Amino acid sequence: MRRIIDNDYLTVISRLVVGVTFIWASVYKIADPLSFANAIWNYHLAPSSLINITSLLMPWVELLAGIGLILGLFYRGSILLINLMTILFLIALGSAVVRGLDIDCGCFKAGGSGKGSALEGFLRDIPLLALTLQLWFSRSRKWMIDRA
Template sequence: MTRGRVLDGIGTLARLGLAAVWLASGLIKALDPAQTYVAVRAYDVLPREAVGVVAGVLPWFELALGVLLLLGIGTRAVAWLSAGLLLVFVAGVTQAWARGLNIDCGCFGGGGAVAPGQTQYVQEILRDTGFLLLAAWLIVRPRTLFAVENRLAGSLVTSGSGAERN
Protein backbone atom coordinates (compact mmCIF):
# COMPACT_ATOMS: atom_id res chain seq x y z
CA MET A 1 0.00 0.00 0.00
CA THR A 2 1.44 3.37 -1.01
CA ARG A 3 1.87 6.32 1.33
CA GLY A 4 -0.60 8.32 -0.78
CA ARG A 5 -3.24 5.62 -0.46
CA VAL A 6 -2.81 5.57 3.33
CA LEU A 7 -3.18 9.36 3.44
CA ASP A 8 -6.26 9.08 1.23
CA GLY A 9 -7.68 6.60 3.74
CA ILE A 10 -6.98 8.92 6.67
CA GLY A 11 -8.61 11.76 4.75
CA THR A 12 -11.63 9.59 4.03
CA LEU A 13 -12.05 8.89 7.74
CA ALA A 14 -11.72 12.62 8.47
CA ARG A 15 -14.27 13.48 5.76
CA LEU A 16 -16.79 10.87 6.86
CA GLY A 17 -16.28 11.67 10.55
CA LEU A 18 -16.89 15.36 10.00
CA ALA A 19 -19.87 14.53 7.78
CA ALA A 20 -21.35 12.44 10.59
CA VAL A 21 -20.89 15.33 13.04
CA TRP A 22 -22.71 17.80 10.79
CA LEU A 23 -25.46 15.35 9.84
CA ALA A 24 -26.14 14.38 13.46
CA SER A 25 -26.05 17.90 14.88
CA GLY A 26 -28.05 19.36 12.00
CA LEU A 27 -30.72 16.67 12.11
CA ILE A 28 -31.18 16.97 15.86
CA LYS A 29 -31.55 20.75 15.56
CA ALA A 30 -33.87 20.53 12.54
CA LEU A 31 -36.17 18.12 14.37
CA ASP A 32 -36.53 20.47 17.35
CA PRO A 33 -36.48 24.07 16.08
CA ALA A 34 -37.93 25.48 19.30
CA GLN A 35 -35.10 24.01 21.37
CA THR A 36 -32.58 25.21 18.79
CA TYR A 37 -33.95 28.72 19.27
CA VAL A 38 -33.57 28.37 23.05
CA ALA A 39 -29.98 27.14 22.64
CA VAL A 40 -28.95 29.98 20.33
CA ARG A 41 -30.66 32.57 22.53
CA ALA A 42 -28.90 31.28 25.66
CA TYR A 43 -25.55 32.58 24.39
CA ASP A 44 -26.96 36.10 24.79
CA VAL A 45 -24.91 37.65 21.98
CA LEU A 46 -27.47 38.19 19.20
CA PRO A 47 -30.54 40.41 18.98
CA ARG A 48 -33.81 38.44 19.13
CA GLU A 49 -34.43 38.88 15.41
CA ALA A 50 -31.01 37.42 14.60
CA VAL A 51 -31.52 34.53 17.02
CA GLY A 52 -34.52 33.41 14.99
CA VAL A 53 -32.58 33.61 11.73
CA VAL A 54 -29.55 31.75 13.09
CA ALA A 55 -31.71 29.09 14.76
CA GLY A 56 -33.67 28.65 11.53
CA VAL A 57 -30.69 28.47 9.16
CA LEU A 58 -28.07 26.68 11.26
CA PRO A 59 -29.56 23.15 11.15
CA TRP A 60 -29.92 23.27 7.36
CA PHE A 61 -26.43 24.70 6.90
CA GLU A 62 -25.00 21.89 9.05
CA LEU A 63 -26.98 19.30 7.09
CA ALA A 64 -25.73 20.75 3.79
CA LEU A 65 -22.12 20.58 5.02
CA GLY A 66 -22.70 16.98 6.10
CA VAL A 67 -24.21 15.89 2.78
CA LEU A 68 -21.45 17.55 0.75
CA LEU A 69 -18.77 15.90 2.89
CA LEU A 70 -20.52 12.54 2.80
CA LEU A 71 -20.58 12.65 -0.98
CA GLY A 72 -17.13 14.18 -1.28
CA ILE A 73 -18.15 17.28 -3.21
CA GLY A 74 -16.05 20.42 -2.76
CA THR A 75 -14.20 18.84 0.13
CA ARG A 76 -11.61 21.61 0.63
CA ALA A 77 -14.21 24.40 0.41
CA VAL A 78 -16.59 22.58 2.75
CA ALA A 79 -13.70 21.96 5.16
CA TRP A 80 -13.00 25.72 5.19
CA LEU A 81 -16.67 26.44 5.90
CA SER A 82 -16.64 23.78 8.61
CA ALA A 83 -13.53 25.27 10.20
CA GLY A 84 -15.11 28.71 10.17
CA LEU A 85 -18.31 27.47 11.78
CA LEU A 86 -16.39 25.48 14.37
CA LEU A 87 -14.33 28.56 15.26
CA VAL A 88 -17.58 30.49 15.73
CA PHE A 89 -18.81 27.70 18.02
CA VAL A 90 -15.58 27.70 20.04
CA ALA A 91 -15.77 31.50 20.34
CA GLY A 92 -19.39 31.27 21.47
CA VAL A 93 -18.65 28.68 24.14
CA THR A 94 -15.55 30.59 25.26
CA GLN A 95 -17.43 33.88 25.65
CA ALA A 96 -20.24 32.13 27.54
CA TRP A 97 -17.66 30.61 29.90
CA ALA A 98 -15.81 33.92 30.33
CA ARG A 99 -19.08 35.71 31.12
CA GLY A 100 -20.05 33.07 33.69
CA LEU A 101 -23.16 31.91 31.83
CA ASN A 102 -24.50 28.53 32.91
CA ILE A 103 -25.63 27.03 29.62
CA ASP A 104 -25.46 23.80 27.69
CA CYS A 105 -23.99 24.44 24.25
CA GLY A 106 -26.91 22.85 22.37
CA CYS A 107 -24.46 21.45 19.85
CA PHE A 108 -26.18 18.07 19.66
CA GLY A 109 -29.63 19.00 20.89
CA GLY A 110 -30.76 20.49 24.14
CA GLY A 111 -29.13 23.74 25.03
CA GLY A 112 -30.13 26.66 27.14
CA ALA A 113 -29.72 27.44 30.80
CA VAL A 114 -28.46 24.75 33.19
CA ALA A 115 -27.81 24.68 36.91
CA PRO A 116 -24.49 26.06 38.12
CA GLY A 117 -21.77 23.43 37.89
CA GLN A 118 -23.45 21.55 35.01
CA THR A 119 -21.61 23.37 32.27
CA GLN A 120 -19.00 21.40 30.34
CA TYR A 121 -17.14 24.18 28.60
CA VAL A 122 -13.73 22.50 28.59
CA GLN A 123 -15.12 19.28 27.09
CA GLU A 124 -17.11 21.23 24.49
CA ILE A 125 -14.07 23.26 23.43
CA LEU A 126 -11.88 20.14 23.26
CA ARG A 127 -14.50 18.27 21.23
CA ASP A 128 -14.87 21.14 18.77
CA THR A 129 -11.07 21.43 18.55
CA GLY A 130 -10.98 17.76 17.57
CA PHE A 131 -13.56 18.43 14.86
CA LEU A 132 -11.50 21.44 13.79
CA LEU A 133 -8.49 19.14 13.34
CA LEU A 134 -10.55 16.96 10.99
CA ALA A 135 -11.43 20.06 8.96
CA ALA A 136 -7.79 21.19 8.97
CA TRP A 137 -6.67 17.82 7.59
CA LEU A 138 -9.17 18.18 4.74
CA ILE A 139 -8.08 21.74 4.03
CA VAL A 140 -4.45 20.67 3.75
CA ARG A 141 -5.14 17.37 1.97
CA PRO A 142 -8.67 17.14 0.56
CA ARG A 143 -8.00 14.02 -1.54
CA THR A 144 -10.09 11.13 -0.17
CA LEU A 145 -11.40 7.80 -1.33
CA PHE A 146 -14.91 7.34 -2.76
CA ALA A 147 -15.44 11.08 -3.31
CA VAL A 148 -17.71 12.25 -6.11
CA GLU A 149 -15.22 15.01 -6.89
CA ASN A 150 -12.60 12.34 -7.73
CA ARG A 151 -14.89 10.86 -10.37
CA LEU A 152 -15.67 14.30 -11.76
CA ALA A 153 -11.98 15.21 -11.90
CA GLY A 154 -11.20 11.86 -13.49
CA SER A 155 -13.81 12.37 -16.17
CA LEU A 156 -12.39 15.83 -16.92
CA VAL A 157 -8.91 14.37 -17.35
CA THR A 158 -10.13 11.56 -19.61
CA SER A 159 -12.26 13.91 -21.69
CA GLY A 160 -9.10 15.70 -22.77
CA SER A 161 -9.98 19.03 -21.20
CA GLY A 162 -6.55 19.27 -19.62
CA ALA A 163 -7.96 19.52 -16.09
CA GLU A 164 -5.84 17.86 -13.47
CA ARG A 165 -6.85 15.76 -10.50
CA ASN A 166 -6.22 17.22 -7.05
Protein backbone atom coordinates (compact mmCIF):
# COMPACT_ATOMS: atom_id res chain seq x y z
CA MET A 1 0.00 0.00 0.00
CA ARG A 2 2.75 2.36 1.01
CA ARG A 3 4.55 1.71 -2.25
CA ILE A 4 1.43 2.42 -4.27
CA ILE A 5 0.81 5.71 -2.45
CA ASP A 6 4.41 6.79 -2.87
CA ASN A 7 4.56 5.83 -6.54
CA ASP A 8 6.05 8.71 -8.54
CA TYR A 9 3.83 8.20 -11.58
CA LEU A 10 0.61 7.81 -9.60
CA THR A 11 1.47 10.92 -7.63
CA VAL A 12 2.17 13.05 -10.65
CA ILE A 13 -1.04 11.89 -12.37
CA SER A 14 -3.03 12.65 -9.22
CA ARG A 15 -1.45 16.10 -9.07
CA LEU A 16 -2.48 16.79 -12.66
CA VAL A 17 -6.03 15.49 -12.26
CA VAL A 18 -6.70 17.27 -8.97
CA GLY A 19 -4.89 20.44 -10.02
CA VAL A 20 -6.75 20.75 -13.32
CA THR A 21 -10.06 20.05 -11.55
CA PHE A 22 -9.48 22.89 -9.08
CA ILE A 23 -8.23 25.32 -11.71
CA TRP A 24 -11.18 24.53 -13.93
CA ALA A 25 -13.60 24.93 -11.02
CA SER A 26 -12.17 28.34 -10.15
CA VAL A 27 -12.63 29.90 -13.59
CA TYR A 28 -16.35 30.68 -13.59
CA LYS A 29 -16.21 31.74 -9.95
CA ILE A 30 -13.51 34.29 -10.67
CA ALA A 31 -15.36 35.50 -13.77
CA ASP A 32 -18.71 35.83 -12.02
CA PRO A 33 -18.39 36.28 -8.24
CA LEU A 34 -22.05 37.20 -7.81
CA SER A 35 -23.25 33.90 -9.28
CA PHE A 36 -20.86 32.04 -7.03
CA ALA A 37 -22.06 34.06 -4.03
CA ASN A 38 -25.60 33.06 -4.92
CA ALA A 39 -24.50 29.43 -5.17
CA ILE A 40 -22.98 29.66 -1.67
CA TRP A 41 -26.11 31.30 -0.35
CA ASN A 42 -28.20 28.45 -1.80
CA TYR A 43 -26.54 26.05 0.61
CA HIS A 44 -27.95 28.00 3.55
CA LEU A 45 -24.84 27.22 5.58
CA ALA A 46 -22.60 30.29 5.62
CA PRO A 47 -23.58 33.41 7.59
CA SER A 48 -24.93 35.91 5.07
CA SER A 49 -22.34 38.52 6.07
CA LEU A 50 -19.50 36.21 4.99
CA ILE A 51 -20.94 35.02 1.67
CA ASN A 52 -19.51 37.71 -0.59
CA ILE A 53 -16.08 37.64 1.07
CA THR A 54 -15.98 33.87 0.62
CA SER A 55 -17.00 34.14 -3.04
CA LEU A 56 -14.14 36.58 -3.66
CA LEU A 57 -11.49 34.63 -1.76
CA MET A 58 -12.18 30.95 -2.32
CA PRO A 59 -11.84 30.81 -6.15
CA TRP A 60 -8.35 32.27 -5.92
CA VAL A 61 -7.37 29.73 -3.29
CA GLU A 62 -8.65 27.02 -5.64
CA LEU A 63 -6.72 28.47 -8.56
CA LEU A 64 -3.42 29.10 -6.74
CA ALA A 65 -3.50 25.80 -4.86
CA GLY A 66 -4.31 24.00 -8.12
CA ILE A 67 -1.36 25.63 -9.84
CA GLY A 68 0.84 24.96 -6.82
CA LEU A 69 -0.13 21.32 -6.92
CA ILE A 70 0.76 20.88 -10.59
CA LEU A 71 4.01 22.82 -10.45
CA GLY A 72 5.02 21.47 -7.07
CA LEU A 73 5.33 25.00 -5.78
CA PHE A 74 4.28 25.68 -2.19
CA TYR A 75 3.36 22.04 -2.49
CA ARG A 76 2.57 21.08 1.09
CA GLY A 77 0.49 24.22 1.61
CA SER A 78 -1.38 23.64 -1.63
CA ILE A 79 -2.18 20.04 -0.82
CA LEU A 80 -3.29 21.00 2.70
CA LEU A 81 -5.70 23.65 1.38
CA ILE A 82 -7.00 21.34 -1.32
CA ASN A 83 -7.70 18.61 1.22
CA LEU A 84 -9.49 21.07 3.50
CA MET A 85 -11.58 22.45 0.62
CA THR A 86 -12.48 18.98 -0.66
CA ILE A 87 -13.62 17.94 2.83
CA LEU A 88 -15.56 21.21 3.17
CA PHE A 89 -17.29 20.65 -0.18
CA LEU A 90 -18.10 17.08 0.82
CA ILE A 91 -19.71 18.26 4.06
CA ALA A 92 -21.63 21.06 2.33
CA LEU A 93 -22.86 18.82 -0.48
CA GLY A 94 -23.67 15.97 1.90
CA SER A 95 -25.69 18.25 4.16
CA ALA A 96 -27.55 19.63 1.14
CA VAL A 97 -28.43 16.09 0.10
CA VAL A 98 -29.53 15.14 3.63
CA ARG A 99 -31.64 18.30 3.97
CA GLY A 100 -33.22 17.56 0.62
CA LEU A 101 -32.21 20.90 -0.87
CA ASP A 102 -32.89 20.99 -4.57
CA ILE A 103 -29.94 23.18 -5.47
CA ASP A 104 -27.34 23.54 -8.13
CA CYS A 105 -24.00 22.31 -6.84
CA GLY A 106 -22.26 25.50 -7.93
CA CYS A 107 -19.07 23.53 -8.35
CA PHE A 108 -18.03 24.22 -11.92
CA LYS A 109 -20.70 26.40 -13.44
CA ALA A 110 -23.34 28.81 -12.28
CA GLY A 111 -26.80 27.67 -13.24
CA GLY A 112 -27.74 27.30 -16.87
CA SER A 113 -26.35 24.41 -18.84
CA GLY A 114 -24.22 21.78 -17.22
CA LYS A 115 -26.16 22.11 -13.99
CA GLY A 116 -25.14 19.43 -11.53
CA SER A 117 -27.23 18.44 -8.56
CA ALA A 118 -25.86 18.32 -5.01
CA LEU A 119 -25.97 14.52 -5.07
CA GLU A 120 -23.92 14.35 -8.28
CA GLY A 121 -21.42 16.76 -6.74
CA PHE A 122 -21.24 14.67 -3.58
CA LEU A 123 -20.61 11.46 -5.49
CA ARG A 124 -17.98 13.15 -7.66
CA ASP A 125 -16.23 14.47 -4.56
CA ILE A 126 -15.58 11.03 -3.06
CA PRO A 127 -13.02 9.88 -5.69
CA LEU A 128 -11.58 13.40 -5.62
CA LEU A 129 -11.01 13.08 -1.88
CA ALA A 130 -9.33 9.70 -2.42
CA LEU A 131 -6.84 11.40 -4.75
CA THR A 132 -6.22 14.40 -2.47
CA LEU A 133 -5.63 12.10 0.51
CA GLN A 134 -3.23 10.00 -1.55
CA LEU A 135 -1.33 13.19 -2.37
CA TRP A 136 -1.29 14.23 1.27
CA PHE A 137 0.32 10.96 2.32
CA SER A 138 2.51 10.37 -0.71
CA ARG A 139 6.22 10.93 -0.07
CA SER A 140 6.99 11.22 -3.77
CA ARG A 141 8.66 14.54 -4.53
CA LYS A 142 9.47 14.01 -8.19
CA TRP A 143 9.03 16.75 -10.79
CA MET A 144 8.43 19.56 -8.35
CA ILE A 145 9.74 23.12 -8.32
CA ASP A 146 9.96 23.08 -4.50
CA ARG A 147 12.76 20.49 -4.66
CA ALA A 148 14.83 22.24 -7.27
